Amino acid sequence: xxxxxxxxxxxxxxxxxxxxxxxxxxxxxxxxxxxxxxxxxxxxxxxxxxxxxxxxxxxxxxxxxxxxxxxxxxxxxxxxxxxxxxxxxxxxxxxxxxxxxxxxxxxxxxxxxxxxxxxxxxxxxxxxxxxxxxxxxxxxxxxxxxxxxxxxxxxxxxxxxxxxxxxxxxxx
Amino acid sequence: xxxxxxxxxxxxxxxxxxxxxxxxxxxxxxxxxxxxxxxxxxxxxxxxxxxxxxxxxxxxxxxxxxxxxxxxxxxxxxxxxxxxxxxxxxxxxxxxxxxxxxxxxxxxxxxxxxxxxxxxxxxxxxxxxxxxxxxxxxxxxxxxxxxxxxxxxxxxxxxxxxxxxxxxxxxxxxxxxxxxxxxxxxxxxxxxxxxxxxxxxxxxxxxxxxxxxxxxxxxxxxxxxxxxxxxxxxxxxxxxxxxxxxxxxxxxxxxxxxxxxxxxxxxxxxxxxxxxxxxxxxxxxxxxxxxxxxxxxxxxxxxxxxxxxxxxxxxxxxxxxxxxxxxxxxxxxxxxxxxxxxxxxxxxxxxxxxxxxxxxxxxxxxxxxxxxxxxxxxxxxxxxxxxxxxxx
Numbered sequence: 001x002x003x004x005x006x007x008x009x010x011x012x013x014x015x016x017x018x019x020x021x022x023x024x025x026x027x028x029x030x031x032x033x034x035x036x037x038x039x040x041x042x043x044x045x046x047x048x049x050x051x052x053x054x055x056x057x058x059x060x061x062x063x064x065x066x067x068x069x070x071x072x073x074x075x076x077x078x079x080x081x082x083x084x085x086x087x088x089x090x091x092x093x094x095x096x097x098x099x100x101x102x103x104x105x106x107x108x109x110x111x112x113x114x115x116x117x118x119x120x121x122x123x124x125x126x127x128x129x130x131x132x133x134x135x136x137x138x139x140x141x142x143x144x145x146x147x148x149x150x151x152x153x154x155x156x157x158x159x160x161x162x163x164x165x166x167x168x169x170x171x172x
Numbered sequence: 173x174x175x176x177x178x179x180x181x182x183x184x185x186x187x188x189x190x191x192x193x194x195x196x197x198x199x200x201x202x203x204x205x206x207x208x209x210x211x212x213x214x215x216x217x218x219x220x221x222x223x224x225x226x227x228x229x230x231x232x233x234x235x236x237x238x239x240x241x242x243x244x245x246x247x248x249x250x251x252x253x254x255x256x257x258x259x260x261x262x263x264x265x266x267x268x269x270x271x272x273x274x275x276x277x278x279x280x281x282x283x284x285x286x287x288x289x290x291x292x293x294x295x296x297x298x299x300x301x302x303x304x305x306x307x308x309x310x311x312x313x314x315x316x317x318x319x320x321x322x323x324x325x326x327x328x329x330x331x332x333x334x335x336x337x338x339x340x341x342x343x344x345x346x347x348x349x350x351x352x353x354x355x356x357x358x359x360x361x362x363x364x365x366x367x368x369x370x371x372x373x374x375x376x377x378x379x380x381x382x383x384x385x386x387x388x389x390x391x392x393x394x395x396x397x398x399x400x401x402x403x404x405x406x407x408x409x410x411x412x413x414x415x416x417x418x419x420x421x422x423x424x425x426x427x428x429x430x431x432x433x434x435x436x437x438x439x440x441x442x443x444x445x446x447x448x449x450x451x452x453x454x455x456x457x458x459x460x461x462x463x464x465x466x467x468x469x470x471x472x473x474x475x476x477x478x479x480x481x482x483x484x485x486x487x488x489x490x491x492x493x494x495x496x497x498x499x500x501x502x503x504x505x506x507x508x509x510x511x512x513x514x515x516x517x518x519x520x521x522x523x524x525x526x527x528x529x530x531x532x533x534x535x536x537x538x539x540x541x542x543x544x545x546x547x548x549x550x551x552x553x554x555x556x557x558x559x560x561x562x563x564x
Contacts, residue, residue, distance in 0.1 A: 030202040033200065034198070034200045034234075046384070047381075049372070049385075050368075050385065050386045050387055051359075051384045051386060052359065052361075052384065052386035052388065052394050052395060053266065053267075053268070053386060053387060053388075053394065056233065056234070056267060056269075056394055057268065057269055059234065060234060060269050063200060063234070063236060064236065064237060067200075067236060067237075067238075122276070123276060123279055123280055125241075126241065126244055126248070126276060126277070126280060127248055127280045129241060129245075130204070130241065130242070130245050131203075131204060131238060131241055131242070132237040132238060132240075132241045136237065136241075137237050140237055140273075143272075143276075144269060144272045144273050145269070170268060171268065
């Protein structure tokens with residue numbers, strides 16, 4: 001199943017922020033995930049009802065996405081992270097280069113987040129795995145952050161994860 | 173881009189006496205090898221405890237899936253190996269994702285339970301966060317603002333600074349500060365969601381949109397360290413049972429060279445004429461009543477010691493007296509009436525005081541109101557202001 005798809009007819013998401021970085025530079029330091037997620041979360045949360053807690057939640061989710069790209073990305077090309085907003089939801093579009101077999105992996109991982117047994121899969125992973133797979137990280141976002149995740153068509157070798165995070169409703 | 177110093181350092185600790193394993197700060201390892209020492213500490217803790225192991229994550233600001241799975245794995249394995257012990261994971265309602273994430277462990281192992289550490293931060297919390305108190309808090313701020321407006325600049329308040337008001341209550345103080353001094357950034361934190369909702373409404377009513385109201389536990393804040401020029405905490409050290417712990421947090425979030433500003437009372441020094449003896453008796457009893465609930469409303473003059481012990485320098489202390497002559501005497505009387513309702517009507521009853529005691533206790537408040545409204549009367553409520561500079 002190809003889960004790369006066009007966005008359904010939907011309300012307009014307003015752009016808030018966009019960051020691009022050479023993938024090789026990004027991959028040079030693990031702490032870039034923490035630093036970028038903290039920095040971006042702080043900026044985009046400033047006008048939310050509870051900026052401190054929104055930032056904390058958003059940083060958690062974004063960090064996991066960046067870690068996924070860190071572990072699954074390849075060094076040639078650029079990583080791009082754009083954040084949009086519509087109402088109580090932030091949309092993260094994360095684009096990064098990866099190998100073709102990784103594209104297939106992400107395609108399946110994204111589709112798993114929508115399956116009815118997503119929670120069961122997530123619990124099974126916690127109870128059996130010593131370390132989380134990237135597959136489980138996306139399940140974590142869907143279950144613990146109420147994220148809606150899909151893949152967007154992008155030119156190979158890049159991949160674009162689109163993640164809608166309705167955090168304002170959770171935080172406030 | 174530099175974000176050095178943004179993250180709160182990760183710490184794992186085990187207190188054998190309370191059988192509590194605590195995780196705090198930010199932990200986002202690339203592999204579990206980076207937290208191997210902490211994992212070993214948890215395993216050793218499990219080996220030592222009997223009955224219950226408390227795993228305290230209420231001050232865990234961030235934890236990635238790598239760390240979560242590693243710690244969860246240890247606890248889940250222990251449930252199999254040690255059916256004789258229970259695990260209680262203590263989360264905070266402030267850091268909501270921890271409750272969601274750790275909550276799943278109970279679905280896997282019933283031996284693991286989750287407690288959201290949401291109430292009883294301090295013994296007097298239920299009285300302080302009582303929403304019926306909100307209108308009177310506004311009147312109190314109106315009365316103290318007449319004094320603090322001129323006092324604040326002597327303690328470091330000026331335009332363009334970044335400030336935090338911790339235990340902001342209904343947020344009216346920061347609205348007044350914003351209008352008078354125009355700080356560049358204001359963060360206002362409280363643990364009462366009702367007060368914060370009220371605060372946001374008040375700010376919106378004034379067309380103020382740039383105050384960041386946030387829900388949080390003042391003694392364990394999500395705010396990063398060393399970021400505010402001015403940190404205020406008014407009438408709050410006196411109602412925490414551990415004022416030194418709260419002051420340590422104020423110190424942490426203050427910039428080196430910035431100042432922490434606290435106001436507190438000494439309730440036994442409330443006074444009035446006529447009927448001074450009845451008034452004095454009642455306010456002496458107020459101090460004892462609060463002490464029963466582990467609150468020190470006599471803290472005002474102790475501020476200098478607390479600030480010194482917390483490591484501040486250049487400590488400035490002064491006091492002022494809110495009186496019935498400041499503005500509207502009826503405002504003063506309304507505040508005393510509200511105190512009577514809460515102190516005599518709720519706290520004294522909860523302590524189990526006799527009707528005779530409560531009647532005499534109420535009389536002192538009514539005499540204070542009498543003094544405030546008497547055409548020749550005088551009624552006072554003393555407040556101590558203190559601030560200290562965090563060393564550079």
